Amino acid sequence: MRTLFSLAFDGFPSGRAGVALFALRAFVGVAFVLHGLGRIRDLPGFAAMYGLSWTLALAAKLTQIIGGVCLVVGFLTPAAGVSIAATMVAATVILRHKGEPFINPNGHSWENSAFYVLAGLVVALLGPGRYSIDAFLFGALL
Numbered sequence: 001m002r003t004l005f006s007l008a009f010d011g012f013p014s015g016r017a018g019v020a021l022f023a024l025r026a027f028v029g030v031a032f033v034l035h036g037l038g039r040i041r042d043l044p045g046f047a048a049m050y051g052l053s054w055t056l057a058l059a060a061k062l063t064q065i066i067g068g069v070c071l072v073v074g075f076l077t078p079a080a081g082v083s084i085a086a087t088m089v090a091a092t093v094i095l096r097h098k099g100e101p102f103i104n105p106n107g108h109s110w111e112n113s114a115f116y117v118l119a120g121l122v123v124a125l126l127g128p129g130r131y132s133i134d135a136f137l138f139g140a141l142l
Helices: 004-008 015-040 043-050 054-073 077-097 111-126 133-141
Strands: none
Touching: 015 043, 015 054, 015 077, 015 111, 043 054, 054 077, 077 111
């Protein structure tokens, strides 16, 4: 019978795969910490720009900041990846609803948000790799 940990973590690859997972986690995590911090300073403006309530805007930004930090250090990585993907699904839907194109070299598009949906899901599905707090904490439980 599979344990909860083996369902969430399907091993912790090392070597090139571990380094690649670390690089992806670090890049996406840092990007989301910066996205979250950049917009949380003007939360009412962010909420108005996307037609969100103040509480939903705050939840999105806190999810991005906390999820980003968790990705960088590799802590609760599947949950962090899914939470980042979820905020970007919402962003993609909003951008599509506004009529933004997939790619627009001269302005807004939904290409970036869709990429981060995919990146969050990839990290959630592949796990954090060997170079993570998750591997340290949960590696022996598999």
